[in-house]
Amino acid sequence: MTAAVLYGKEDVKIERVPIPRVGHGEALIKVQVALTCGTDLKVYQRGYHARMIVPPALFGHELAGVIEEVGAGVKGFRSGMRVVALNSAPCQMCFYCSKHQENLCEDLLFNNGAYAEYIKIPRRIVESNMLAVPSNVSYEEAAMVEPLACVLRGLHETNVEIGDTVVVIGGGPIGLMFIQVAKLTGCNVIAVAKRDSQVSAAKRLGADDVVQITQVQDAVDAVRALTPDRRGADVVIEAVGRPEAWEWAIDMVRKGGTVNFFGGCASGTKVALDTNRLHYSEISLKATFHHTPETVRKAFALIAERKIRGADYITGEAPLSRLQQVLRHMLNRNGDIKTAIIPGH
Numbered sequence: 001m002t003a004a005v006l007y008g009k010e011d012v013k014i015e016r017v018p019i020p021r022v023g024h025g026e027a028l029i030k031v032q033v034a035l036t037c038g039t040d041l042k043v044y045q046r047g048y049h050a051r052m053i054v055p056p057a058l059f060g061h062e063l064a065g066v067i068e069e070v071g072a073g074v075k076g077f078r079s080g081m082r083v084v085a086l087n088s089a090p091c092q093m094c095f096y097c098s099k100h101q102e103n104l105c106e107d108l109l110f111n112n113g114a115y116a117e118y119i120k121i122p123r124r125i126v127e128s129n130m131l132a133v134p135s136n137v138s139y140e141e142a143a144m145v146e147p148l149a150c151v152l153r154g155l156h157e158t159n160v161e162i163g164d165t166v167v168v169i170g171g172g173p174i175g176l177m178f179i180q181v182a183k184l185t186g187c188n189v190i191a192v193a194k195r196d197s198q199v200s201a202a203k204r205l206g207a208d209d210v211v212q213i214t215q216v217q218d219a220v221d222a223v224r225a226l227t228p229d230r231r232g233a234d235v236v237i238e239a240v241g242r243p244e245a246w247e248w249a250i251d252m253v254r255k256g257g258t259v260n261f262f263g264g265c266a267s268g269t270k271v272a273l274d275t276n277r278l279h280y281s282e283i284s285l286k287a288t289f290h291h292t293p294e295t296v297r298k299a300f301a302l303i304a305e306r307k308i309r310g311a312d313y314i315t316g317e318a319p320l321s322r323l324q325q326v327l328r329h330m331l332n333r334n335g336d337i338k339t340a341i342i343p344g345h
């Protein structure tokens with residue numbers, strides 16, 4: 001089969017590799033679509049991801065397709081079924097799993113290799129994080145379950161309530177999903193974005209106001225000016241993964257408010273925090289990472305109900321053979337949000 005193999009920093013090759021063999025409890029999916037994701041871009045740029053992928057490795061993690069084959073012992077799935085398989089599954093046995101923090105599982109099993117004609121799904125994912133896709137949901141939309149599940153968990157853990165003023169820093173696919181879901185939740189949403197294309201996407205997905213950082217002297221001041229009595233936002237979600245944005249987030253939140261550092265920075269990154277402001281203003285600092293089987297199912301329901309639509313996020317399509325060019329192009333900050341990679345072309 002044809003598959004993308006990640007070798008390191010900005011080094012992805014399209015190669016012929018053997019089709020994986022399925023063992024007990026496993027499934028083989030013929031990939032219909034694999035979506036590009038901000039995490040993949042980071043991995044491509046940095047050459048690795050501490051938790052998710054160590055090269056050389058098959059690459060890509062947001063996919064939907066048709067079951068080609070199931071191993072012995074698989075229940076509930078058979079060949080020909082349309083499915084979405086998530087990129088990880090928890091062990092359900094460790095301390096963190098018992099605390100409903102499955103995203104922090106001591107033995108979280110990651111699966112990569114969506115940019116390929118076929119992908120093998122390990123038993124644990126088949127059992128806890130593979131879902132049948134109804135015929136009225138497209139493969140493209142089904143593949144958006146993974147990022148959306150991370151976003152739903154992020155908002156839930158931040159205790160966002162109806163009527164809250166929520167600032168979302170970052171106009172990438174994740175930032176845009178936060179904007180849309182916060183708006184659906186009934187929040188007043190202020191987006192902070194950089195590029196023109198991100199500003200228009202943020203407005204389209206429901207942002208009440210957008211601060212374009214290239215158009216203002218001081219982004220923090222511009223955001224505060226948009227909040228009631230300039231007091232700052234109830235909640236600030238950082239969805240960029242850069243230290244400057246982490247620091248902004250703290251300066252944009254109100255007294256007693258909550259910041260969620262959703263964007264993971266490069267390993268070794270440190271930020272400076274004003275301890276007085278944190279202490280005397282009672283700022284709550286949160287960070288959320290990844291998804292749980294519960295948020296995966298909630299995300300899937302939102303997609304099936306068409307509350308979140310593929311056309312809002314998937315702005316292009318390309319054959320697998322062009323993956324490297326697509327990733328390079330996206331690093332150059334063009335207007336694309338997510339690109340659907342189609343294997344077998």
Ligand SMILES: [Zn+2]
Binds near residue numbers: 037040061062146147
């Ligand atoms: Zn992703």
Ligand SMILES: [Zn+2]
Binds near residue numbers: 104
């Ligand atoms: Zn566990």
